[in-house]
Amino acid sequence: MITFPNAKINLGLSITEKRPDGYHNLETVFYPVALEDALEIHTYSQEDKKFALYQHGLEITGNPEDNLVVRAYLLLNKEYHLPPIEIHLYKHIPSGAGLGGGSADAAFMLKLLNEYYQLKLTESQLEVYAATLGADCAFFIKNTPTFAEGIGNIFSPISLSLKGYQIAIIKPDVFVSTREAFSKIHPHHPEFPIKEVIRRPIEEWKELLINDFETSVFPQHPIIKEIKEELYCQGAVYASMSGSGSSVFGLFRPECCIPDLNFKEGTFCYIGKL
Ligand SMILES: C[C@](O)(CO)[C@H](O)COP(=O)(O)OP(=O)(O)OC[C@H]1O[C@@H](n2ccc(N)nc2=O)[C@H](O)[C@@H]1O
Numbered sequence: 001m002i003t004f005p006n007a008k009i010n011l012g013l014s015i016t017e018k019r020p021d022g023y024h025n026l027e028t029v030f031y032p033v034a035l036e037d038a039l040e041i042h043t044y045s046q047e048d049k050k051f052a053l054y055q056h057g058l059e060i061t062g063n064p065e066d067n068l069v070v071r072a073y074l075l076l077n078k079e080y081h082l083p084p085i086e087i088h089l090y091k092h093i094p095s096g097a098g099l100g101g102g103s104a105d106a107a108f109m110l111k112l113l114n115e116y117y118q119l120k121l122t123e124s125q126l127e128v129y130a131a132t133l134g135a136d137c138a139f140f141i142k143n144t145p146t147f148a149e150g151i152g153n154i155f156s157p158i159s160l161s162l163k164g165y166q167i168a169i170i171k172p173d174v175f176v177s178t179r180e181a182f183s184k185i186h187p188h189h190p191e192f193p194i195k196e197v198i199r200r201p202i203e204e205w206k207e208l209l210i211n212d213f214e215t216s217v218f219p220q221h222p223i224i225k226e227i228k229e230e231l232y233c234q235g236a237v238y239a240s241m242s243g244s245g246s247s248v249f250g251l252f253r254p255e256c257c258i259p260d261l262n263f264k265e266g267t268f269c270y271i272g273k274l
């Protein structure tokens with residue numbers, strides 16, 4: 001059985017408080033984007049091993065046992081004693097990009113196992129499992145535009161449709177560690193609350209919708225700022241870094257003809273429709 005975990009972008013990201021457990025409270029809007037990995041599972045015929053992971057496409061750092069698809073499988077296996085499985089993961093979403101690729105894979109693995117082995121878990125139960133695998137992982141269970149708070153795990157649905165808009169996602173060849181990016185933040189409540197800004201016309205977002213990580217990440221990696229500026233030069237109605245970087249997205253009007261975007265070799269570029 002196969003599934004296609006998709007990326008997310010953050011529309012605004014305010015880091016509001018540091019918590020006693022070291023994590024941070026934040027406010028953001030998660031919006032799904034059709035930039036997808038492919039994830040396929042089969043029951044494994046050789047029963048001497050619990051799982052075999054075959055990776056294709058973009059490289060993922062770390063051991064196979066630490067891969068979030070494996071961690072998702074082992075999590076459900078602990079409770080439901082699943083058969084051994086063979087996993088094929090084709091990575092197309094770059095890692096360390098703020099696009100939630102690893103979290104998406106984990107959440108889609110939970111949904112896939114639920115369906116393949118008819119575990120009959122509800123969406124709420126899947127969200128609880130997902131939350132243990134990553135701060136923004138549970139978003140990918142419903143995978144619809146969502147206002148998130150807490151550590152990125154308390155959700156309320158929002159009525160926001162960017163259908164028809166075009167999106168460009170550009171990731172330079174630099175890696176931003178999410179943990180390190182959080183450690184450089186001075187938490188504060190935003191002047192313009194994201195939940196309110198998002199209801200305003202998209203033309204106003206440029207001035208009002210802010211990703212707090214840009215302040216600390218841009219000086220360290222000026223190339224990310226340059227990409228954002230270039231997207232505005234090319235006609236984006238709104239552009240921002242996603243999550244803790246290093247990717248930047250630009251939203252373009254449905255009728256806009258996105259020109260050829262020429263960035264340095266090694267830069268990841270995706271152009272699609274919302
Ligand atoms: C920044 C975002 O991309 C916004 O969408 C996400 O909140 C990041 O979520 P994620 O990649 O799933 O993050 P995790 O893998 O759970 O956490 C990585 C590290 O980031 C820090 N972290 C993460 C989320 C959060 N709300 N506060 C934090 O301080 C913690 O040091 C943690 O060890």
Ligand SMILES: Nc1ncnc2c1ncn2[C@@H]1O[C@H](COP(=O)(O)OP(=O)(O)OP(=O)(O)O)[C@@H](O)[C@H]1O
Pocket residue numbers: 060061062066067068069094095096097098099100101102103105106136178243244245
């Ligand atoms: N299936 C997976 N896909 C990508 N990364 C994975 C996966 N499993 C484990 N990882 C590890 O997780 C790290 C972060 O990956 P991910 O793509 O989720 O980060 P991100 O782009 O920073 O997203 P986020 O918006 O959640 O911060 C990678 O460096 C990698 O070591």
